[in-house]
Amino acid sequence: MSQLFGDLPEDDGLPGAARRVAIIVMILGTSMTVLDGSIVNVALPMIARSLQVDPAAAVWIANAYILAGAMTMVTFASLGEVLGFRRVYMSGILAFTLASLGCALSPSLAMLNGMRFLQGVGGAAAMSIGPALYRNIFPTRLLGAALGINALVVASSTAAGPAIGGLMLSVLSWQWLFAVNVPLGIVTLLLARRVLPRDPGRGGRFDAVGAVLSALALGTIVMAVDGLSRHDSWTQELLLGGIALASVILFIIRQRRYSAPLLPLDIFASQRFSMAVATSLCSFVGQGIAFIALPFLFQGAYGFSPLLSAALFTPWPVAIAITAPIAGRLADRYSAALLSTCGLLVLTTGLALLACLGEHASIPDILWRAFVCGLGFGFFQSPNNREMLSNAPRARSGTASGVLAIARTFGQSLGAALVAVVLAATSIAQASASTAQLDASAVHLSLWLAASATLLATIISALRIKHGRN
Template sequence: MTAPAFATARPWPALWSLVIGFFMILVDSTIVSIATPALMRGLNAGISAVVWVTSAYLLAYAVPLLITGRLGDRYGPKRVYLVGLTVFTFASAACGLSDTIEMLIAARAVQGLGASMMTPQTMAVITRIFPPDKRGPAMGLWGAVAGVASLVGPVLGGVLIDTLGWEWIFFINLPVGVIGFIAVVRNVPSLERHHHRFDWLGVALNVVGMFLIVFAIQEGQTYDWGTIVGPVSVWSLIIVGAVVLAFFAVFQSRAAEPLVPPGLFRDRNFSVANGAILVMGFLITSMMFPMTLFAQTARGLTPTQAALLSLPLAVITGGLAPVIGKLIDRGDPKWFAVAGFSLMVASLVVYAWFMRPGISILWLLIPSGMLGAANACIWGPLSVSATRNLPMHRAGAGAGVYNTTRQIGAVLGSAAVAAFMEARLSAQLGAGGGSGMAMMGTRIPAPLEQGFSTAMSQSMLLPAGVAVLGVFACLLLVPPQGPSAARVDAGRPRGIEPQPPTDPIQQEG
């Protein structure tokens, strides 16, 4: 009998190699937001066109995740990751060389596609090369990267734009991509492939349904949640997308090889962790907008200075997450996640309390540090809970579902906080008051500072309220049953008996 993958692979060099590219693609999810004014000047583009630089990336990233996770199961996660990294790196070069906004938007969409091929593979490889009772530190590192990268983006973007120009927020990916490619080739093992058949009708239904819903939610505020063109409205796209996904769900229940194996959701912890990571995705995007706009528009900080207010968050998350990862292998991840979401609620309420005129900006470092501790207690424990019982032949599918859920949460958070901020600005300053200056990061006039600060403070209560849902969701997690909790037959189609173990380290060629 041959040894399992986690007995023959060198897991830590493999993981460190994978997180290089994972960090890069998550940074690119947020780095462009700080470059909006520079892109408008450099490419002679309007605000609505520049918004699509981010929207195109997120759409192309979020929509294919279920499919790209499954590709890793079929063709091997190492191979799919390397293809995705190559696509992402070449697309980054195209972004930096763009001389029109249309070219940049198209290159960003290709970048997003490359990112969608990479993301599920990182989590799938962790599931397959770390034993269940040793997965905590690995998921802690994965979670630390996910938490820190989303906050490093604005800081790095501000520094690069201020010193080298907006093109370098994309050119910096080229050496990182090359280093990441070489590291993965050298250190990541070629894992066993599972010869799944592709459900092409399911693929089509998933892509169409996801695109309609993600596009509508993402662009709803742009069209004031009304008509897009002719009889097509934002809400009609959401309804049609929901109907298409309903057909997808029905079809999946009858498909021989479904994209989303029903057995995944029969595991309680996988289902609950997906609900909690949806909340976390919502929080990461929704809490950043009010904080950043308060710092720049109400307090007059530069983009780089505003981004540096998140430094305690990034440092504490990066330092504490590996420690939490070691602890969750010895205890129940549930209570770390519950504590993390509880601390998240408290830190967002403290932010709301401090966001008022005249207060020293240094006070904002306190809730930033609290958020760092909260992040460290959430990412790793949730990931461990989601993957502990995943069978090896479902690792890619499970990772695809988990990351799709996180991205949907991020899109929902972005759309919800934009609408909520607009409503609070209208209530405090009158219709349209201050919203144009907020979009551009322009310092608000002194007579409007109180109302604007109050609107941003109230907007922080939206993610705080949603974080409460994360607390209740994590209370539903059940404790692990030890190493034996990894039920390798979970999700196996009925009537198929367990197969003898095979060597999981095989050439993916």
């Protein structure tokens, strides 16, 4: 890691010494906001039983946070360019911290979901411009290595969430999953105020209409998918689908005609950038499905405790910690597309192996399969992120950062909604089965769906290889 803080005469970004403190702030903020996207996953079965709600309803405790991010990522990325990345980042951390306190004090499922949504909005403000801040902090020659550290933090925090949540739940109530963010948020804000690079932003107008249309489009898509899990009427599903389609069309028209668009569509003129976005979206759909579905397999079908269920996730972040920094450094020298494709192939294999778990799977059998998934994901993410950012103009850093973040959050949100659909469909198709049988059947189907999504990502990524190194 020491190479990240060396100086050369032609370097842009912050001086080496300043980078050391700035990366601490970024790691704190990123790990805190990403962790909350998955830390409650292992508690979902417990919360569902405690509040006497259906598992499909409990999924929204996780999905409300992710959905809020997906709906607002592009908005905050644009605001970062207008108002300055530092200002938006700090505002997001503040909102996230206050909403975390609200989650800890929530007395009902409805209020908890509402606070989780607000928490997701704050997290989106910070996460949407994180990669753009990395590009301002580090010189271009170290961009891949820096993004490797960011990928390590994002992926490890996502994967370690269930393990950390399970450990906390073994000694504390679920409210502490959120209360712990309050002191961490305060420390992050104090450090950020001192060390993050100040940028005034470009100023000018903000596309509020585009922001509403993008949030409406993304939100109605996920709500339409989730509605299938509640057996809503086809009329309602068609209405949501119609609103989503109309919003997408109007959004595109608005972005083409408005002088200061929320999402400048010229960024997608780069085929490599667009394919990297599609690859990232599909891969996070697969990961989102796996992270929501596996706790139901471990606790519902196998009867493991929340703590043991959490421990079974540990190989995933350990493998990411091993591979992500290595992949980031390699992406500065070799084809990012080739590295990403190899990682995705391993990830798909790992998910298929998890889908093949038997009725009485042993703990070692689960652990090594999860490790394979982590190896693949860790080797995929940082090269793919580098591919996205390096194929976007520096003037579009904020936009590229927002697109990267929205691919992750929207993919995870869509994956979580698909798990709710599978859980509901399985309960109808196998009405006479026991709860354990239902959970096992639904999770195995979900995991095959996850493997299919990452296989699609693998195919898209492989198509980039013929274009050679960027």
